[in-house]
Amino acid sequence: MVPRVVYGRGAIDQLGEIIAPKRKEHAPMIFFIDHALKQRPWLKKLPIEGNDRIIFVDTTNEPKTKEIDAWRNEIVQLYGTASGIIGIGGGSVMDIAKAVALMITNPGSSVDYQGWDLVHIPGVYHAGIPSISGTGAEVARTAVLTGPERKLGINSDFTPFDQIIMDPNLLEGVPVDQRFYTAMDCFIHCVEALQGSFLNAFSKSYGEKAQELCEKVFLEKESWDDESDEELMMASFHGGMSIAYSQVGVSHATSYGLAFVLGTHHGIGNCIAFNHLEEFYPEGVAKFKKMLTKWNIKIPKVCVNLSEAQYAAMIKVSLSMEKLWENALGSDWRNIMTPERLRALYERM
Amino acid sequence: MVPRVVYGRGAIDQLGEIIAPKRKEHAPMIFFIDHALKQRPWLKKLPIEGNDRIIFVDTTNEPKTKEIDAWRNEIVQLYGTASGIIGIGGGSVMDIAKAVALMITNPGSSVDYQGWDLVHIPGVYHAGIPSISGTGAEVARTAVLTGPERKLGINSDFTPFDQIIMDPNLLEGVPVDQRFYTAMDCFIHCVEALQGSFLNAFSKSYGEKAQELCEKVFLEKESWDDESDEELMMASFHGGMSIAYSQVGVSHATSYGLAFVLGTHHGIGNCIAFNHLEEFYPEGVAKFKKMLTKWNIKIPKVCVNLSEAQYAAMIKVSLSMEKLWENALGSDWRNIMTPERLRALYERM
16 A cells, blocks of 8 residues: 555645655656646646656557656666656556656566566655546556556556655646546446455445445536545545455456557546446446436447457457456356457447 | 555464564564453464564553553563564554554653654554454554553654554454444544544545444444454444544543543543533434444443542543544634533533
């Protein structure tokens, strides 16, 4: 778990004080910030000192292992090391900050660490400041990266942030559809976890609360207000805590295939997948469709005119997510989710 | 926040593996264990090695600063230091483990550190393993101690455990009334926090979930089952997380007076106090009374034949808890809760 959490409107103003004791001489703080945030007024107040550096990240595509390696190489070449890595943005930027912090101290390529517990050296200090709610990346024990062969997280005890700052003020200005897609990442992983066979009382209590907050914000309330931002920020946090100790299911397993082959982003990818999963999650999908209507969100179709090779690659990536399928369908999952059935599912997405 | 959490039935079997990397040559692991657990079968499986030591703690009285200092002196004298402190028990043992771990590395008396952020040197490694649910001490940022002049916690960034192990199997054998009193500590602090003026979305979401789980276990379900233990363990955890970022109220403020003057334990003390607080917490107290009836719990009267000096001391201790009163009654609390009104409240308890 993330050992230090600051929550509240205006909390980002404490960043300078928080990172001051972590500064080491000549070693900069590196700020990875989503390029979409370039015009935000609070950017000017960031505690930039000495050779600190801001790197604006184009998150059009989700983070790749080769990008992580390149940033690491550049930082090590220029400064030897860094005092710390601060990530400000959505799930992609959170994952970049976590991965770069680990790679500054760990030799080789980030590809070598995709998987479970392959990191054995603590990274440099890293702090996360989410500017959109839903992924749970701010609390997750993983940093999801797309490598040459697969999209898979660096999942280790050293991956979680040392500090997160949750400031609902930072959520202002997120486009409505983006806010919806990202929030649905949380809603969908709650549905998957709560219906999964790996569930325990820890994840259940967190997942129930996260799902309840999502439903409050997107189904029960008539319009968006300041409280909605606060509630959704907590939904993301609780959802991430839930997933830390359980597993996702069919929607995440299939959306990983979409992401790998088509580059579909995680949030919208899950919406595209989940929209066709009523046979697996009847109640959750029914609520999801109500939310779509209420917030007037149109889910695009992305599996259009795909080649056989593309379908084959999607199916291969998806079926390699064994834990997700087992959580969703039980130990007999290979007999239930055949490549043919998965192909038919993809054709509808 | 506690950075490492293991949850699940049988999780205590992982303790040896978890503490192995924390062991330093010649420095023992010191296990503080509630004496009430002496006959538990899992005691024999604890990973005791070399000069490790088990200290059984008589929790008839809540922990005192002079006891903490004495244990610290003994450990430092005998071994120089300790590899770590493991606490297994209820809130008292959790607080002892946290306080001794801090005092091994910090000079002076534990009295010097009662308050907020007075600890500046990290303690030795400390892990907590709760054997009863409700106090939230397993996740709390404080170690509550009774000193010569006041009952007050060592509240600091270094106080939280480095690791907790939540194993519902350990809850077996807790007497029904003790289980109830301790659980009500959680229920009551949720009611106080959720109705308090210091509430924020972080504490609200945690507190709501904790209170919901308490009500499920003590009001909705017809009988006790394995799931009840699991749910109550999570209620305690979420309740502790909620309080980490908010504040308690009238019940805790008054029960601290009972504890200081009469030695009334925290759980039952809160029950004694809360039972007479319908004017402040009408809905919460109504639910509490239903639980009392359903579980056939009789709340004792403790303020019997007290001297004027005793009442004066209780009132002084209670009214010194300024943050609690402000949270409950607002900034004008001194005009609302006069010593006379508080005296009348105590006379009913």
